[in-house]
Amino acid sequence: MEKYAPNALELASRDVVARAILNEIREGRGVGPRKDAVYLDVTHLGKELIMNKLPELRELAITFLGLDMIKEPILISATAHYSMGGIPVDIDGHARKNNTEFIEGFYAAGECSCVSVHGANRLGANSVLEALLFGRFVGKTMVKDLENIELRKATQEDATTALKEIDFLLNNNGNETVPELREELQQCMTANAGAFRSKDTLQIAVDTVKKLRERFQNIRIKDKSKVFNTELQEALEFGHMLDYSLFIVESAIARDESRGAHYREDFKNRDDENFLKHTMAYMDENGKVSLDYMDVVLGKHELKERNY
Ligand SMILES: Cc1cc2nc3c(=O)[nH]c(=O)nc-3n(C[C@H](O)[C@H](O)[C@H](O)COP(=O)(O)OP(=O)(O)OC[C@H]3O[C@@H](n4cnc5c(N)ncnc54)[C@H](O)[C@@H]3O)c2cc1C
Structure with a gap:
């Protein structure tokens, strides 16, 4: 890592380390049977520390790679494992309708939400903060809000809207399958909207996701049951993944700068003058995405150049 982050080395932020790993691989210095990994050597930590602090990781490497990190370097690569952004919420978990309004009775916490504590980067504590701290916090908000919100009665129309999506998936008789489409989406997003864009x-x-969305209209699932139907659940989730992927790529293509994990090879620098702002993305009923922007609240933080 001296080459990429001479001071912080492996402790540089994840986007920097991920790009370093992938850069070594794409410049032909990858190792392993498919030359798609780099070595991580932690042997200097010693058996005691590894067994104390990293026992699960050691087990994983032994099970999947046949390599014992106590004795030898293991093979690693960088992969998508967290989603920055999400349902925009205020600090109490109220979901935003737009820059100024909220949707009454709609809350979000965890990885699906975007409280905007960490901005455009995945840091070591994102998940803990979002899932545990805000999960608890937002739960408390909901209980408190209930005293003042008059709960709306669900109507037949509400039920019909919710069931429409499920009925479509259960009854559609097309010739596309979720595993195939999902594989194509994964490959497309990793290759074109991943660590380098x-x-x-x-x-x-953008073009591929739009085509996949069209093909999704031609989906067919085999399991038609209404109880514990994991194929239906996967299809539902995949439909939402397609929506979310379109949000990601449409937002990223409009952001002509690099910021945190959003690294544009054609705009390598952060551009605070034009892009120190949140992207607010909306989708209409025809699947068309429109973008708006919202100010960033810096609080006590000052803008600084990132330097590792
Ligand atoms: C490979 C990998 C490695 C990771 N490593 C780490 C790590 O080392 N440290 C760390 O802190 N974090 C790590 N993370 C991130 C962390 O696991 C997640 O941020 C965290 O689990 C998110 O929790 P959550 O409860 O918010 O969401 P999830 O765990 O994603 O739960 C969401 C649930 O909602 C369900 N769902 C989805 N759509 C619907 C719907 N329409 N209706 C009903 N239910 C629905 C899903 O099935 C799922 O069960 C890793 C993630 C991955 C993928």
Whole structure:
């Protein structure tokens, strides 16, 4: 890591380390049977510390790679494992309708939400903060709010709207399957909207995701049961993944700068003058995405150049 972050080394932030790993691989210095990994050597930590602090990781490497990190370097690579952004919420978990309004009775916490504590980067404590701290906090908000909210009665129309999506998936008799489409979405997003992006690759991603959304209309699931139907659940989730992917790529292509994990090879620097702002993305009923922006509240933080 001296080459990429001479001071922080492996402790540089995740986007920097991830890009370093992937850069070594794409420049042909990858190792392992498929040359798609790099070595992580932690042997200097010693058996005692590894067994105390990293026993699960050691087990994983032994099970899946046949490598014991106490004795030898293990193979690693960088992969998507967290989603920055999400349902925009205020600090109490109220979901935003737009820059100024909220949707009464709609709350979000955990990885699906975006409280905007960490901005555009995945840091070591994102999940703990979002899932545990805000999960508890937002739960308390909901209990408190209930005293003042008059709960609306669910109508037949509400039920019909909710069931429409499920009925479509259960009854549609097309010739596309979720595993195939999902594989294509994964490959497209990793290749074109992953750790390295540019206008050209993001345009490929926008076009591909739009085509996949069309093909999803031709979906068919085999399991038609209404109890514990995991195929139906996967299809539902995949439909939402398609929506979310379109939000990601349409937002990224409009952001002509690099910020945190959003790294544009055609705009390598952060541009605070034009892009120190949250992207607010909306989708209409025809699947068309429109973008707006919301100010960032810096609080006590000052803008600084990131330097590792
Ligand atoms: C490979 C990998 C490694 C990771 N490593 C770490 C790590 O080392 N440290 C760390 O802190 N974090 C790590 N994370 C991130 C962390 O696991 C997640 O941020 C965290 O689990 C999110 O929890 P959550 O409860 O918010 O969401 P989830 O755990 O994603 O739960 C959401 C649930 O909602 C369900 N759902 C989805 N759509 C619907 C719907 N329409 N209706 C009803 N239910 C629905 C899903 O099935 C799921 O059960 C990792 C993630 C991955 C993928």
